[in-house]
Amino acid sequence: MSQNQELYHLDKLIGFVGDDPAAVANMVGIFLQTTPELLETINLSFNQKYAEKIAKAAHSLKPTLDVFGIDSLHIIIRKIEQKARAKEIDNELFELINKLNSVLEDVFNSLKINYL
Amino acid sequence: MDAFRIFIVEDDLLYGEMLRRHLTLNPDNEVYLFRNGEECLKNMYREPNMVSLDYSLPDMSGLDIMRRIKKDFPEIPVIIVSGQEDISTAVTLLREGAYDYFVKDDDVKDRLWNVIKKIRENLQLRSEISYLKEEIGRKYEFRNVIKGNSPSIKQIFSLIEKSTKTNISVSVTGETGTGKELVAKAIHYNSNRAKKPFVAINVSAIPKDLIESEMFGHEKGSFTGAVTRKIGKFEQAHGGTIFLDEVAEMDLSMQTKLLRVLQERELTRVGGNDLIKIDVRLIVATNLNLAEEVKKGNFREDLYYRLLGMPIELPPLRYRGNDIILLAKHFVDEFCQENKMKKLSITESAQQKLMQYPFPGNVRELRAIIELAAVLTDTDKIDESHISFNAVDAAENLLMEENTLAEYNRKIISHYLQKHNNNVLLVAKKLDIGKSTIYRMIKEKQIVL
Numbered sequence: 001m002s003q004n005q006e007l008y009h010l011d012k013l014i015g016f017v018g019d020d021p022a023a024v025a026n027m028v029g030i031f032l033q034t035t036p037e038l039l040e041t042i043n044l045s046f047n048q049k050y051a052e053k054i055a056k057a058a059h060s061l062k063p064t065l066d067v068f069g070i071d072s073l074h075i076i077i078r079k080i081e082q083k084a085r086a087k088e089i090d091n092e093l094f095e096l097i098n099k100l101n102s103v104l105e106d107v108f109n110s111l112k113i114n115y116l
Numbered sequence: 117m118d119a120f121r122i123f124i125v126e127d128d129l130l131y132g133e134m135l136r137r138h139l140t141l142n143p144d145n146e147v148y149l150f151r152n153g154e155e156c157l158k159n160m161y162r163e164p165n166m167v168s169l170d171y172s173l174p175d176m177s178g179l180d181i182m183r184r185i186k187k188d189f190p191e192i193p194v195i196i197v198s199g200q201e202d203i204s205t206a207v208t209l210l211r212e213g214a215y216d217y218f219v220k221d222d223d224v225k226d227r228l229w230n231v232i233k234k235i236r237e238n239l240q241l242r243s244e245i246s247y248l249k250e251e252i253g254r255k256y257e258f259r260n261v262i263k264g265n266s267p268s269i270k271q272i273f274s275l276i277e278k279s280t281k282t283n284i285s286v287s288v289t290g291e292t293g294t295g296k297e298l299v300a301k302a303i304h305y306n307s308n309r310a311k312k313p314f315v316a317i318n319v320s321a322i323p324k325d326l327i328e329s330e331m332f333g334h335e336k337g338s339f340t341g342a343v344t345r346k347i348g349k350f351e352q353a354h355g356g357t358i359f360l361d362e363v364a365e366m367d368l369s370m371q372t373k374l375l376r377v378l379q380e381r382e383l384t385r386v387g388g389n390d391l392i393k394i395d396v397r398l399i400v401a402t403n404l405n406l407a408e409e410v411k412k413g414n415f416r417e418d419l420y421y422r423l424l425g426m427p428i429e430l431p432p433l434r435y436r437g438n439d440i441i442l443l444a445k446h447f448v449d450e451f452c453q454e455n456k457m458k459k460l461s462i463t464e465s466a467q468q469k470l471m472q473y474p475f476p477g478n479v480r481e482l483r484a485i486i487e488l489a490a491v492l493t494d495t496d497k498i499d500e501s502h503i504s505f506n507a508v509d510a511a512e513n514l515l516m517e518e519n520t521l522a523e524y525n526r527k528i529i530s531h532y533l534q535k536h537n538n539n540v541l542l543v544a545k546k547l548d549i550g551k552s553t554i555y556r557m558i559k560e561k562q563i564v565l
Binding site for chain 2: 012013015016017018023026027030031033034035056059060062063064066067
């Protein structure tokens with residue numbers, strides 16, 4: 001099973017579900033099903049300036065990104081949640097969400113190639 | 117211990133599934149995943165050993181669910197696993213009775229295992245405490261448990277006392293109802309193993325196919341229906357005593373396995389590979405003659421010698437003389453106390469009736485007879501009319517008296533004379549004996565008309 005070390009690493013996930021390729025693939029499947037939904041919520045809510053929804057979705061996304069070892073988003077997702085809770089719907093938040101979208105898009109593509 | 121049941125309440129499908137899979141890595145855990153609070157509450161009848169709650173759920177907050185769980189099931193530990201890093205939330209939850217509070221970070225796995233270990237240890241301790249309380253409450257000082265002053269029972273006391281000082285295996289034999297398990301418990305609770313478990317197995321009561329798993333346990337998936345790991349009775353009895361009742365009923369293949377476990381002092385669970393060290397004291401009981409079973413080829417000779425240890429043969433009640441009355445009085449007192457009745461006495465005639473009866477069911481039967489008599493009487497006395505032996509076969513009783521032939525002759529002739537108004541000629545004809553035989557017995561006062 002190859003991994004893109006720059007984008008993500010699945011050590012933590014394997015630590016949770018065991019070194020079982022089927023279990024890992026199953027978890028990747030769930031990730032690819034649930035994460036785009038949360039991402040979409042964040043994007044839509046930003047457009048609608050619905051800070052609370054952004055905060056909630058970011059809060060849900062936080063542990064998932066940690067478990068999938070997407071280290072480049074570790075600080076970004078926390079900043080998004082923090083700013084949304086503070087109702088700071090500004091350009092900085094826009095940039096952070098853009099970064100989130102871009103990294104996750106790469107992660108989705110890579111995971112699809114490697115695991116599906 | 118049986119399966120450790122864990123409820124995970126988590127609306128994040130990925131995280132919930134990940135926790136479920138992680139906790140299921142231990143085959144002892146039986147893990148249920150619920151996506152919201154209501155589902156969890158609906159399933160509380162399953163009595164989980166632990167609930168892991170996400171703080172933010174779609175239908176209610178973790179705090180609300182925890183309050184509802186604590187209201188109805190205060191003993192069940194609730195853990196909060198949350199993305200919420202706010203310390204004040206954690207403090208509130210802990211104050212409200214959460215067992216622990218974890219943030220969904222890199223340490224969550226280790227924290228979960230630690231907390232599960234702690235909860236399991238607590239459960240084990242709680243179950244041991246209640247077990248000990250229950251057993252100690254019964255006061256297993258053997259002279260309190262096994263009543264009697266007859267020479268035969270005094271000899272049993274002496275053997276029990278000797279057996280408590282070492283770990284020697286003990287084989288208890290005796291007719292049904294003589295108190296074999298009571299002796300086994302008396303030995304255990306007066307030995308230095310008293311604070312460890314006493315585990316009894318009735319070999320004859322367990323289906324042949326299940327006995328190995330019952331005794332030595334099994335691993336998850338080792339056979340159809342083995343949905344979780346099961347700890348066998350030998351492991352449960354570790355450090356304590358295992359009592360194998362009706363051991364003669366064990367089939368030869370199981371005898372071989374038992375012998376190996378006793379020789380090696382280690383076992384392997386069904387479907388497992390690990391060798392598990394065990395330290396148990398063995399007490400066996402049977403109402404069959406094991407030596408005879410060896411001769412017949414039904415019992416392994418090598419196992420017989422290993423089990424024999426100190427043999428204790430319990431006397432039938434009918435050979436214990438005045439112990440019958442002593443026990444009868446003890447049972448009536450106990451029954452009156454348990455049922456909050458006034459104290460009852462046993463009349464002389466009732467005592468005589470009891471003394472003449474052979475008690476094929478031994479002490480167990482005496483207890484039943486006395487308890488029935490205590491219920492039947494309307495006064496503060498149990499008399500002979502309340503003593504009923506209807507439950508057993510009279511002819512069998514007569515044979516169990518083990519009299520001489522002359523004594524049986526006397527009893528039969530007396531019975532016929534009574535039945536036929538002392539008509540000697542008629543009785544002689546019915547029994548096909550000479551009338552002079554009957555007249556001689558009357559003259560010699562062997563028979564009193």
